[in-house]
Amino acid sequence: MNKKTVRDIDLKGKKVFCRVDFNVPMKDGEITDETRIRAALPTIEFLVEKGAKVILASHLGRPKGEVVEELRLTPVAARLGELLGKDVKKVDEAHGAEAEAAANSLQDGDVLLLENVRFYAGEEKNDPELAKAFASLADVYVNDAFGAAHRAHASTEGIAKHIPAVAGLLMEKELDVLGKALSNPERPFTAIIGGAKVKDKIGVIDNLLEKVDNLIIGGGLAYTFVKAQGHEVGKSLLEEDKIDLAQSFMDKAKEKGVKFYMPEDVVVADDFSEEANTEVVDIDSIPADWEALDIGPKTRDTYRSVIEESKLVIWNGPMGVFELSVFANGTKAVADALATSDAYSVIGGGDSAAAVEKFDLADKMSHISTGGGASLEFMEGKQLPGVVALNEK
Numbered sequence: 001m002n003k004k005t006v007r008d009i010d011l012k013g014k015k016v017f018c019r020v021d022f023n024v025p026m027k028d029g030e031i032t033d034e035t036r037i038r039a040a041l042p043t044i045e046f047l048v049e050k051g052a053k054v055i056l057a058s059h060l061g062r063p064k065g066e067v068v069e070e071l072r073l074t075p076v077a078a079r080l081g082e083l084l085g086k087d088v089k090k091v092d093e094a095h096g097a098e099a100e101a102a103a104n105s106l107q108d109g110d111v112l113l114l115e116n117v118r119f120y121a122g123e124e125k126n127d128p129e130l131a132k133a134f135a136s137l138a139d140v141y142v143n144d145a146f147g148a149a150h151r152a153h154a155s156t157e158g159i160a161k162h163i164p165a166v167a168g169l170l171m172e173k174e175l176d177v178l179g180k181a182l183s184n185p186e187r188p189f190t191a192i193i194g195g196a197k198v199k200d201k202i203g204v205i206d207n208l209l210e211k212v213d214n215l216i217i218g219g220g221l222a223y224t225f226v227k228a229q230g231h232e233v234g235k236s237l238l239e240e241d242k243i244d245l246a247q248s249f250m251d252k253a254k255e256k257g258v259k260f261y262m263p264e265d266v267v268v269a270d271d272f273s274e275e276a277n278t279e280v281v282d283i284d285s286i287p288a289d290w291e292a293l294d295i296g297p298k299t300r301d302t303y304r305s306v307i308e309e310s311k312l313v314i315w316n317g318p319m320g321v322f323e324l325s326v327f328a329n330g331t332k333a334v335a336d337a338l339a340t341s342d343a344y345s346v347i348g349g350g351d352s353a354a355a356v357e358k359f360d361l362a363d364k365m366s367h368i369s370t371g372g373g374a375s376l377e378f379m380e381g382k383q384l385p386g387v388v389a390l391n392e393k
């Protein structure tokens with residue numbers, strides 16, 4: 001990576017504004033998945049060990065510039081303290097007199113968590129005044145929030161204009177793994193793209209078609225491709241206005257010599273529910289009144305063999321409605337195949353990461369990205385503003 005990291009600068013006694021992505025799912029004030037907090041620990045521990053005064057900042061949810069009580073970071077500070085095994089101070093603002101006083105009272109190695117930066121309207125607008133106010137709290141800026149690196153906000157981009165700005169260790173790792181995969185992949189290189197809509201995956205499919213040997217399609221978006229092939233899809237998800245685009249992707253695959261894999265058979269249902277009647281049918285036989293909610297057994301076998309023959313696999317988006325157990329088998333088969341194969345497996349965040357967690361296979365994957373939207377944009381080949389803003393080596 002050509003950006004400076006925490007390893008490249010002197011941290012002893014320095015006040016460090018460290019942007020992390022503590023945007024964790026919460027239910028009734030409890031954190032339901034602490035992966036992102038754990039993922040930030042190496043950087044925080046590194047800063048502590050080096051004797052920095054650590055000022056952490058994050059967003060949580062989308063409070064849209066207002067204080068929303070349920071979106072305070074207080075429970076996160078408590079859990080972080082337990083995980084670090086040391087006291088984490090918390091203030092109820094992210095800049096201003098109270099935040100300044102708290103930052104100035106830190107001893108070397110102390111950790112402070114500021115309040116949700118999205119309680120301020122200037123955050124998402126990348127307001128230069130707010131960026132300056134954040135910067136005035138510290139001597140150095142560290143961005144470890146890979147999950148928010150696709151956002152040009154005051155705490156992810158604007159602040160970097162005012163004080164020395166470097167990457168944290170999680171940011172470095174994410175960029176290294178995803179960057180290497182895309183620029184110098186081990187082959188055969190396979191991408192598995194699923195999820196709900198073609199619309200959300202246009203950029204990523206287009207970019208990956210330039211790089212992969214195999215492209216596997218699943219999930220709700222597959223049916224627009226199935227329709228483009230001339231089959232009826234019944235009540236399955238279909239984006240009429242993307243049929244031509246789906247066809248053009250299949251043409252591009254042919255042109256580039258990319259093997260393009262589509263469902264051969266599917267699980268269809270007469271209802272979107274756990275109690276639905278289901279059947280396995282070939283792809284050219286989806287009944288008019290039914291919807292396809294998962295890939296079928298033949299498709300699972302084919303996808304498994306492609307994965308087993310690959311050296312590198314990137315996966316983004318589930319193969320079916322994995323939240324309902326009757327339609328989870330396709331997604332589980334892909335997760336299982338990745339877990340047992342020798343391929344280097346990169347899970348592109350979001351729902352695929354949630355699926356791997358749900359199947360208890362997270363520790364069998366080579367890398368699970370902490371970024372949903374960020375990893376998608378990275379795989380689209382886009383520059384991430386939170387990374388661009390950091391100082392070059």
Ligand SMILES: Nc1ncnc2c1ncn2[C@@H]1O[C@H](COP(=O)(O)OP(=O)(O)OP(=O)(O)O)[C@@H](O)[C@H]1O
Pocket residue numbers: 194195196197200218219220221237292293294316317318319320321322323348349350351352372373376
């Ligand atoms: N055949 C299908 N029909 C309808 N919905 C489906 C189908 N297959 C998958 N889904 C749904 O698609 C959703 C995931 O789509 P989405 O595009 O949001 O995921 P993703 O690509 O993992 O997103 P993220 O950007 O969070 O990584 C899941 O909730 C899943 O139930």
Ligand SMILES: O=C(O)[C@H](O)COP(=O)(O)O
Pocket residue numbers: 021023061062147148151371372373374
């Ligand atoms: O959860 C995420 O993908 C990141 O934390 C970014 O959140 P956002 O989509 O609300 O900007």
